[in-house]
Amino acid sequence: MSTRAHGTKVVTPDDITSEVVYCYDRSLEGLLSAIFAAYANHEDPTDVVCEQHLQPRLGQRVSFIETDLHHAERVRKGIEARCGWRTFDAVKKASLSERHDAGTAAYRFVRYALDEQKRRDCSRCRKRKSCKGVGGKGPCSKLRGRALSDITHPAVEPMHRILRSIDQECEHMRQFIRFEHLRDAEVDLWYARCNPKSSVIPLVMDHFVERFNVQPFIIYDEEHHLAGVYEGRSWYLVPTEETGSPELRLPDRAADEAPMQQAWKRFYRTVAVESRYNPELRQHFMPKRFWRNLTELQEDLPSLAPRSSHLTGNSGMNDSEHVPPCCQK
Amino acid sequence: MEIAEKLELLADAAKYDVACTSSGVQRSGKKGQLGSATMAGCCHSFSADGRCITLLKVLMTNVCIYDCAYCVNRASNENVQRTCFRPRELAELTIGFYRRNYIEGLFLSSGVVRDPDFTSELMCETFRILREDLGFRGYIHAKVVPGTSPELMDRIGYLVDRMSVNLELPSNSSLQLLAPQKSREDILMPMRRIESMRAEDGDTRALMSKNTLYMSGRTRLVRKTRAYVPAGQSTQMIVGASPESDLQILNLTASLYRTFAMKRVFFSAYLPVNEDARLPSTDAVQLDREHRLYQADWLLRFYGYDVTEIIDERAPFLDTAIDPKANWALNHLDLFPVEVNTAPLEQLVRVPGIGIRGAQLILRARRQSTLHEQELRALGVAYKRARYFITCNGRYEGAGVAFTREALRARLAAPIQGGRHGRRAARALPGQLNLFDSVETPEKLRGTRSETALPAAANPLPEPEALFAS
Numbered sequence: 174m175s176t177r178a179h180g181t182k183v184v185t186p187d188d189i190t191s192e193v194v195y196c197y198d199r200s201l202e203g204l205l206s207a208i209f210a211a212y213a214n215h216e217d218p219t220d221v222v223c224e225q226h227l228q229p230r231l232g233q234r235v236s237f238i239e240t241d242l243h244h245a246e247r248v249r250k251g252i253e254a255r256c257g258w259r260t261f262d263a264v265k266k267a268s269l270s271e272r273h274d275a276g277t278a279a280y281r282f283v284r285y286a287l288d289e290q291k292r293r294d295c296s297r298c299r300k301r302k303s304c305k306g307v308g309g310k311g312p313c314s315k316l317r318g319r320a321l322s323d324i325t326h327p328a329v330e331p332m333h334r335i336l337r338s339i340d341q342e343c344e345h346m347r348q349f350i351r352f353e354h355l356r357d358a359e360v361d362l363w364y365a366r367c368n369p370k371s372s373v374i375p376l377v378m379d380h381f382v383e384r385f386n387v388q389p390f391i392i393y394d395e396e397h398h399l400a401g402v403y404e405g406r407s408w409y410l411v412p413t414e415e416t417g418s419p420e421l422r423l424p425d426r427a428a429d430e431a432p433m434q435q436a437w438k439r440f441y442r443t444v445a446v447e448s449r450y451n452p453e454l455r456q457h458f459m460p461k462r463f464w465r466n467l468t469e470l471q472e473d474l475p476s477l478a479p480r481s482s483h484l485t486g487n488s489g490m491n492d493s494e495h496v497p498p499c500c501q502k
Numbered sequence: 503m504e505i506a507e508k509l510e511l512l513a514d515a516a517k518y519d520v521a522c523t524s525s526g527v528q529r530s531g532k533k534g535q536l537g538s539a540t541m542a543g544c545c546h547s548f549s550a551d552g553r554c555i556t557l558l559k560v561l562m563t564n565v566c567i568y569d570c571a572y573c574v575n576r577a578s579n580e581n582v583q584r585t586c587f588r589p590r591e592l593a594e595l596t597i598g599f600y601r602r603n604y605i606e607g608l609f610l611s612s613g614v615v616r617d618p619d620f621t622s623e624l625m626c627e628t629f630r631i632l633r634e635d636l637g638f639r640g641y642i643h644a645k646v647v648p649g650t651s652p653e654l655m656d657r658i659g660y661l662v663d664r665m666s667v668n669l670e671l672p673s674n675s676s677l678q679l680l681a682p683q684k685s686r687e688d689i690l691m692p693m694r695r696i697e698s699m700r701a702e703d704g705d706t707r708a709l710m711s712k713n714t715l716y717m718s719g720r721t722r723l724v725r726k727t728r729a730y731v732p733a734g735q736s737t738q739m740i741v742g743a744s745p746e747s748d749l750q751i752l753n754l755t756a757s758l759y760r761t762f763a764m765k766r767v768f769f770s771a772y773l774p775v776n777e778d779a780r781l782p783s784t785d786a787v788q789l790d791r792e793h794r795l796y797q798a799d800w801l802l803r804f805y806g807y808d809v810t811e812i813i814d815e816r817a818p819f820l821d822t823a824i825d826p827k828a829n830w831a832l833n834h835l836d837l838f839p840v841e842v843n844t845a846p847l848e849q850l851v852r853v854p855g856i857g858i859r860g861a862q863l864i865l866r867a868r869r870q871s872t873l874h875e876q877e878l879r880a881l882g883v884a885y886k887r888a889r890y891f892i893t894c895n896g897r898y899e900g901a902g903v904a905f906t907r908e909a910l911r912a913r914l915a916a917p918i919q920g921g922r923h924g925r926r927a928a929r930a931l932p933g934q935l936n937l938f939d940s941v942e943t944p945e946k947l948r949g950t951r952s953e954t955a956l957p958a959a960a961n962p963l964p965e966p967e968a969l970f971a972s
Binding site: 174231306322323324325326330344345348349350351352353354363365381382383384386387388389419429433435436437439440441443444446447448449450451452453454455457458459468469 | 505506508509513514518519530531532533534535536537538544545546547548549550551552553554555558559594598600601603604743773789837860869870871873876877880881920921922923967
């Protein structure tokens with residue numbers, strides 16, 4: 174009784190259900206802002222999820238985090254200075270993942286990595302006299318990247334699983350993207366459609382730009398409505414949620430496209446050894462979700478029209494003027 | 503003839519070549535040139551048999567003056583339509599496929615038309631067009647035609663990434679029986695040549711790059727020259743067409759790695775495509791045997807096993823019920839269990855269920871935490887198999903099963919997954935009574951069918967000029 178009279182904090186319903194979930198938009202900056210908010214509010218959210226995965230648990234309070242570029246930048250600098258760029262790279266990759274627990278895993282991982290830095294014991298370090306960061310005052314170069322290699326720690330292990338799935342999806346993209354040659358009077362470009370689980374186009378663009386630097390190309394991610402565009406000099410990403418898919422403004426296939434696809438299909442059918450027929454093995458290496466964009470597994474040329482229905486409303490938009498200048502000859 | 507038709511014929515003839523990988527060389531892209539290559543290679547597709555398609559695998563021509571019993575393209579086979587690529591059209595087809603990201607590069611083999619040098623000239627011209635005229639930086643694998651002159655081989659070697667010479671059969675006597683026109687010397691000579699040229703090229707490059715030449719001053723290569731076969735050489739042999747045991751095959755393999763610094767030795771289970779009195783016809787296709795041989799090959803190349811540890815005279819064939827690594831562990835139970843938290847890498851990789859990657863992860867993870875079952879599972883180790891051979895922090899993990907050869911063998915024996923379709927689904931036991939005295943493969947059946955479709959292939963070996971005329 175007497176303690177309450179002395180003005181200690183009154184227990185409110187919010188405190189009983191003190192579990193909180195942070196909700197951010199799908200971007201990396203959103204995730205970093207959420208991490209910033211957790212430190213700023215002295216809170217430890219049980220979940221950090223992006224909007225489309227938001228499903229609050231019973232009694233959980235939802236806190237929507239506004240994306241703030243300054244906060245995100247501070248978090249980036251902090252992680253890179255204390256834990257090294259590899260750690261930040263891991264966070265960056267995790268933010269692209271489609272798994273519902275990716276945000277939480279990244280938050281827990283960052284918290285663990287930063288705590289490791291703070292918790293260190295400098296008393297037996299040989300460099301403690303010259304080091305500016307003794308006793309947690311600054312970053313310690315010896316501990317950089319240590320968090321990532323503690324693979325079995327419960328805060329790090331989920332992160333590794335996410336990173337592995339992202340890397341695998343990148344490899345799938347490098348394997349299974351198929352370009353088509355499109356051309357008309359003014360445009361000459363190579364176009365590929367893909368449907369990765371995670372939005373990995375930003376991670377694989379470098380590979381394709383290096384390899385196909387002689388051909389302007391567009392890689393369009395149907396799942397995340399994101400186009401990676403290379404115009405002959407540099408590449409950039411174009412989100413197409415508002416503008417509609419690029420297919421509406423694409424020229425038709427070039428004359429050499431159909432015979433090449435035909436030749437490739439014939440080659441593909443021929444090269445299998447019948448006595449070794451083993452479709453399970455093929456499906457293991459080449460999952461069925463990729464088949465609809467693989468040339469060799471299709472009967473005839475699919476139409477270039479967009480597949481998703483909600484985009485057809487934009488078909489009124491006009492064509493040639495919207496072609497990026499880079500793709501014009 | 504239309505190009506797609508040609509491609510079909512020549513890919514059909516090349517598909518039994520197994521040495522098809524795109525790994526071993528790292529080459530970055532270059533502004534204005536098409537292509538790059540990565541160390542690990544990249545599989546761009548998988549055919550219905552589950553094998554990877556990484557390179558455009560074709561023959562230059564399926565005309566052949568040799569008459570090897572096991573080969574579809576042998577001179578005496580009249581059921582095959584003969585054709586040939588022109589160098590430029592093949593180069594342009596490769597570029598067309600490459601730009602669409604269908605393939606990682608070109609794999610070119612050939613039947614022998616007129617003589618080995620003429621054939622190699624055609625292949626060399628294709629590579630030259632690709633590299634010099636079209637500026638292609640992707641992967642190229644060339645099969646050496648036995649009997650090619652050394653000068654021509656060197657020219658090819660500076661254009662391609664990998665070269666391979668087919669060993670064909672694991673012993674000289676089998677070679678004489680089944681491929682009487684090829685001699686062992688014809689096959690080993692080019693291997694030796696490639697190896698010595700590669701060593702010489704490597705030495706030169708090392709000297710030039712480190713500036714260690716005496717009185718060199720500012721010695722620099724004026725122009726960056728192409729390396730000689732930077733991805734090394736490989737070879738392949740047919741398993742099951744001749745009576746050699748696994749012991750002979752693996753000993754041969756190990757000596758190839760030792761003497762010729764091979765990157766890979768491929769095994770190809772013999773598939774009956776021809777009817778010939780010299781060939782075995784009663785035995786089933788030995789896909790499981792091929793699988794075990796590859797496992798043994800991995801142990802030789804990555805795990806640091808010596809060939810004598812894998813196989814010896816007492817059991818000259820590998821056990822099909824259990825893999826060679828588990829078999830070695832069962833024969834050396836006195837070396838187990840090992841402590842995962844302290845054992846060195848060489849010991850960890852010898853534990854069944856822990857591979858190279860698993861062992862490296864264990865080394866990395868145990869610097870910061872003690873490993874138990876849960877941690878090992880999180881690392882992706884096959885704990886189910888490994889637990890009989892390890893202790894975690896002093897505690898033996900395989901309790902409940904007697905630590906004897908027989909009991910553990912029953913736990914570790916696992917059939918090879920061959921898929922639920924095709925001939926590996928129906929498991930014939932070895933030695934099982936067979937009603938038919940020959941194996942029917944789809945390839946063989948098709949051969950007899952096409953006999954009726956193409957009654958008279960007037961001249962099975964047309965002149966090269968006639969091929970190019972069309």
